[in-house]
Amino acid sequence: MGKYAIGEFEEVVLLTVAVLYENAYGIAIKEDIEQRLKRKVSVGAMRTALKRLEKKEFLTSEFGEATAVRGGKRKRYFKVTPYGKKALEKVMSDRQKLWEAIPSMAFDFK
Amino acid sequence: MKQPLHIPPPKVPLRFLKWFCSPELVEDVEGDLSELFRSRYEQNKARARVLFWFDVLLLFRPGIIRDIKLKQGLNQNIMLKNYFKIALRNALRYKGYTFLNLSGLIVGIASSMLVLLWVQDEKNMNGFHENGDKIYQVFRNMKQSNGVVSTSTSVPKPLADLLDEQYSEVEAIASYSWEMDLKLTLDDQTTQEEGRFASPEFLNMFSFPLLLGDKDEALNELNSIVISRAVAERYFGDNWKTEALGKIFRLEDGNVAVSGVIENTGPNSTLQFDWLRPAQVYYNANRWVNDWGNGSFGLYITIPDDEKAARVEDKVLMEIMDHTVDNDAAGDEEVIIQRFSDTYLYSNFDNGVIDGGRIDYVRIMTIVAIFILIVACINFMNLTTARSSRRAKEIGLRKVMGAEKKSISTQFFFEAILLTTMAVAVSVLVVLLLLPYFNGLVDKSLALDLTNINTWYFLIGLIVIVGSVSASYPAFLLPTFSIIQSMKGGIKQSGFADFFRKGLVVFQFAISTLLIIGTAVVYKQIDYVLNKDLGLVKENLVAIRLQSGTLQQLETYKTELLRIPEVSGVTASTGNPLRYGRSTSSAKWEGKDPSAGYEVNVIISDEDFIRTTGMEILEGRDFSEQMQDSTNFIINEVAAKLMGFEEPIGKDLSFWGINGKITGVVKNFHMQNMYEPIAPLIITCIDPSRSAVMLVRVESNMQEVLGQIEEITAQLSPGNDFDYEFIDKVYAEGYRSERTVGTLANIFAFISILISSLGLLGLTSYAAEQRAMEIGVRKVHGASVGQILLLLSRDYSRLILLSFLLAIPVGYYVMDGWLSNFEFRTSLNLLVFLAAAAITFIIGVITVGAKSYQAATTNPVNSLRQE
Numbered sequence A: 001m002g003k004y005a006i007g008e009f010e011e012v013v014l015l016t017v018a019v020l021y022e023n024a025y026g027i028a029i030k031e032d033i034e035q036r037l038k039r040k041v042s043v044g045a046m047r048t049a050l051k052r053l054e055k056k057e058f059l060t061s062e063f064g065e066a067t068a069v070r071g072g073k074r075k076r077y078f079k080v081t082p083y084g085k086k087a088l089e090k091v092m093s094d095r096q097k098l099w100e101a102i103p104s105m106a107f108d109f110k
Numbered sequence B: 001m002k003q004p005l006h007i008p009p010p011k012v013p014l015r016f017l018k019w020f021c022s023p024e025l026v027e028d029v030e031g032d033l034s035e036l037f038r039s040r041y042e043q044n045k046a047r048a049r050v051l052f053w054f055d056v057l058l059l060f061r062p063g064i065i066r067d068i069k070l071k072q073g074l075n076q077n078i079m080l081k082n083y084f085k086i087a088l089r090n091a092l093r094y095k096g097y098t099f100l101n102l103s104g105l106i107v108g109i110a111s112s113m114l115v116l117l118w119v120q121d122e123k124n125m126n127g128f129h130e131n132g133d134k135i136y137q138v139f140r141n142m143k144q145s146n147g148v149v150s151t152s153t154s155v156p157k158p159l160a161d162l163l164d165e166q167y168s169e170v171e172a173i174a175s176y177s178w179e180m181d182l183k184l185t186l187d188d189q190t191t192q193e194e195g196r197f198a199s200p201e202f203l204n205m206f207s208f209p210l211l212l213g214d215k216d217e218a219l220n221e222l223n224s225i226v227i228s229r230a231v232a233e234r235y236f237g238d239n240w241k242t243e244a245l246g247k248i249f250r251l252e253d254g255n256v257a258v259s260g261v262i263e264n265t266g267p268n269s270t271l272q273f274d275w276l277r278p279a280q281v282y283y284n285a286n287r288w289v290n291d292w293g294n295g296s297f298g299l300y301i302t303i304p305d306d307e308k309a310a311r312v313e314d315k316v317l318m319e320i321m322d323h324t325v326d327n328d329a330a331g332d333e334e335v336i337i338q339r340f341s342d343t344y345l346y347s348n349f350d351n352g353v354i355d356g357g358r359i360d361y362v363r364i365m366t367i368v369a370i371f372i373l374i375v376a377c378i379n380f381m382n383l384t385t386a387r388s389s390r391r392a393k394e395i396g397l398r399k400v401m402g403a404e405k406k407s408i409s410t411q412f413f414f415e416a417i418l419l420t421t422m423a424v425a426v427s428v429l430v431v432l433l434l435l436p437y438f439n440g441l442v443d444k445s446l447a448l449d450l451t452n453i454n455t456w457y458f459l460i461g462l463i464v465i466v467g468s469v470s471a472s473y474p475a476f477l478l479p480t481f482s483i484i485q486s487m488k489g490g491i492k493q494s495g496f497a498d499f500f501r502k503g504l505v506v507f508q509f510a511i512s513t514l515l516i517i518g519t520a521v522v523y524k525q526i527d528y529v530l531n532k533d534l535g536l537v538k539e540n541l542v543a544i545r546l547q548s549g550t551l552q553q554l555e556t557y558k559t560e561l562l563r564i565p566e567v568s569g570v571t572a573s574t575g576n577p578l579r580y581g582r583s584t585s586s587a588k589w590e591g592k593d594p595s596a597g598y599e600v601n602v603i604i605s606d607e608d609f610i611r612t613t614g615m616e617i618l619e620g621r622d623f624s625e626q627m628q629d630s631t632n633f634i635i636n637e638v639a640a641k642l643m644g645f646e647e648p649i650g651k652d653l654s655f656w657g658i659n660g661k662i663t664g665v666v667k668n669f670h671m672q673n674m675y676e677p678i679a680p681l682i683i684t685c686i687d688p689s690r691s692a693v694m695l696v697r698v699e700s701n702m703q704e705v706l707g708q709i710e711e712i713t714a715q716l717s718p719g720n721d722f723d724y725e726f727i728d729k730v731y732a733e734g735y736r737s738e739r740t741v742g743t744l745a746n747i748f749a750f751i752s753i754l755i756s757s758l759g760l761l762g763l764t765s766y767a768a769e770q771r772a773m774e775i776g777v778r779k780v781h782g783a784s785v786g787q788i789l790l791l792l793s794r795d796y797s798r799l800i801l802l803s804f805l806l807a808i809p810v811g812y813y814v815m816d817g818w819l820s821n822f823e824f825r826t827s828l829n830l831l832v833f834l835a836a837a838a839i840t841f842i843i844g845v846i847t848v849g850a851k852s853y854q855a856a857t858t859n860p861v862n863s864l865r866q867e
Helices: A008-023 A026-037 A043-055 A082-101 B011-020 B023-043 B045-059 B077-093 B095-124 B157-166 B229-243 B279-285 B306-316 B319-323 B358-386 B388-400 B405-442 B453-480 B483-488 B495-531 B554-563 B609-613 B637-643 B702-716 B727-733 B736-770 B772-780 B785-819 B830-857 B860-864
Strands: A059-066 A074-080 B135-143 B149-152 B172-176 B180-186 B189-198 B210-212 B224-228 B248-251 B254-262 B275-278 B298-302 B333-339 B541-545 B567-573 B600-604 B617-620 B632-636 B652-655 B658-666 B681-684 B693-698 B724-726
Touching: A008 A026, A008 A043, A008 A074, A008 A082, A026 A043, A026 A074, A026 B023, A043 A059, A043 B023, A043 B045, A074 A082, A074 B023, B011 B023, B011 B045, B023 B045, B077 B095, B077 B405, B095 B358, B095 B405, B095 B453, B095 B736, B135 B306, B157 B172, B157 B298, B157 B319, B172 B189, B180 B229, B180 B275, B189 B229, B189 B279, B210 B229, B224 B229, B229 B254, B275 B279, B306 B333, B319 B333, B358 B388, B358 B405, B358 B453, B358 B495, B358 B736, B388 B405, B388 B453, B388 B483, B405 B453, B405 B736, B495 B736, B495 B785, B495 B830, B541 B702, B541 B727, B554 B567, B554 B693, B554 B702, B567 B609, B609 B693, B632 B637, B637 B658, B637 B681, B658 B681, B693 B702, B724 B727, B736 B772, B736 B785, B736 B830, B772 B785, B772 B830, B772 B860, B785 B830
Parallel strands: B189 B275, B224 B254, B600 B681, B632 B658
Antiparallel strands: A059 A074, B135 B149, B135 B298, B135 B333, B172 B298, B180 B189, B180 B248, B210 B254, B224 B275, B248 B254, B541 B693, B541 B724, B567 B693, B617 B658, B632 B681, B652 B658
16 A cells, blocks of 8 residues: 555545535535535544544544634544645555556446 | 524433543534434435434444553652652551551461361362362161161162163262271281272362373273272382282282272262272172162262252162062162262262352351451551541642542551551461461461462452451541631541441441350360260270181180280270171061161170270170070160060060070160261170170280280281270261360460450550540549559440340351251250350450550640649
């Protein structure tokens, strides 16, 4: 896997953080994944993924404003780091290489 | 209606989240969940709650859970170090008090350790057999003619065969005989060894290690013998491992080859033997064993589980009765089984039902050990709380500096544990020093095995328990002192503290009194047993075992013995009359209920029996040679009563096919121990050659006469050991466990009162110190020494008196229960209780008085000068 090791769910979360850009905080990420990709995400699973991504330095985070809806608790906003971007590119280019290498007959199911 | 922006989520899961979530995540995660909850809440309130729970539980996973920290907050070590230092300073500053405190604890802990070692050893008896809880011993309950059931280990051989063949529940059976002597000869060396006949399965059933030979085969051949390691070493020296197997020993009746060497049975086994031979050898030589009416070897069976054991128990009960319907010699008998591992501690049968045994003593001693520990703990509590005013300033200052009640409690717990640790360490040394003496006392080889991890668990457990119990009250009381009072000095302790302390003193002295009562009663009973008129003169009576040679020349032997001037009587008999158990159920007499099976004891003897043993004929006459009394019988009072004759003399009586007449009634004498009632007995002189012992009455010079007897015996029976016993010593030996317990109880009563007195000494000196000023003023105003003494001792004397009121009823109840085990017992009279009370009181008063006298005679100038 090398130094850009990233799991499938982690990749989804990281991409979503990039999609949401300046508005990427816990619930927003969760809801975006659920709407866009139609898959269920639990708070727990997402939290663990975010924490792991941050530990791998693909993400940084900072506290934002507190709102009444959150019971006065601050939001934590996530941002993709350049290193994280490289990891995403690596995953994409790896896939690309593999796709290109597939002989045309391989998907010929007739 | 517009919803408020924030709706508080369910509290319980939120608290759970806050508890486990790592601190850097908690705010954000909680915010997220609240937001989510709010949006879900608008759709479905209940569902929102459930989902909230669900989310929290899903968050409980590694990565979210915070790091576990074992130690949080302040470093306690510094405080503990301070407690340690202060405890040490205090201990050294008040040396007398520390000495009293520690010595009480040490004496208490050491003595209870000794007792618990004894208890453990008792419980370990026979514990080394791997299948000990699957092995059962078979017993036979025989209904005696006086209605009492006597229980025997001797079981008819056909029963063993029946169990083997027809009981599918029984996995294995092993027969095991009574102890027999065997003369072993190899080359020119002959020794006499005691051992047993056993069936081949015996070796596999029990876990005695077989050092040489094969467990499956060692007892299969009729000419085989398994010898103990001790015997092997005696004959083959250090090379027994290579030399013993296959060697041929000459016996009196043939040769046997060594087929195995078995480890010495050791003190932890009730089964004791130096050799084992196949049971079949005995069966072949003794046809009588094949009769259902004759009890022979002991019988052990293996039953794999409890449920099957219960089935066997039901089925086996009437087997002997069912198989002896037509047998005249059979009595009214039942068969019971008992787990082998229980046979040592539960060995008393009362009317055929298991009724305690040594377990009673084990329980009593355990309770005594616990009592002694409690007394020692109470001492600690009393001394600590009484002297606590000394520590009042320290406690006050600690509180001013911000100590919580909890940390002051901790301090006193710590101190108690520290002192207890020291006491336990010293106790271990004391125990190691005293063990040899204690072993002599209880006739065991106990050892404190410090290499065993369990010993350390026990010691640590002891420290924690004794320490915590001792500290419990001080740690509860001392932190409650108010700061202002304790800083001002002169803390006035609450009425409750004083009351509690007095209660503890009463409790201590009640226990001591109880132990003294127990000791006194045990001693009284033993004294009663040893000095009771047994119906014969047991002193100066020697029983010499008859062997080949002496047995064949009985008349010559008797004549030779009677030539010794100091010998005044000689008689041959089938056994020691004070430990007799040979019986028949075939006795018939006029008017006997033919359906009733009665066991009647039979002594086969000669014409001199009554004269020599010193028994007393109540009615009729003794045997006399001139009258040829071989078919005449003498019966005892119990038998006469059982047979129901108004005038027994001249009545017909028959047993074993002998028809004869009753010529005399002998006064009852004790054939068994004092736990048993006297059984009916017939004495006959029909065939003295069936005797087993020669009873010799020696008037004086016992040692010298014994030498002469030995010479005569050696002439008539060359090559045999001279085997004799004193009837009175054997009798006393029968009460050894009672005497041991008596001695132990005596020692512990002393220890208990010693510890209590130490405590009392501490309390009195404290009281005297507290009231030094008062005493001074009183003396200045003309109080006499006597009045001051009275003033100081009145309180505690009253407490000791109160403790008697508690101890006496309990003591009466317990000791009455113990005495009721005995069929023949001493009375529980008031004197015992008064004596116990007097001893306790005198010791208590001397303790208090000595200290008070010191206080009362000090010059008042010294105590008043300080004002």
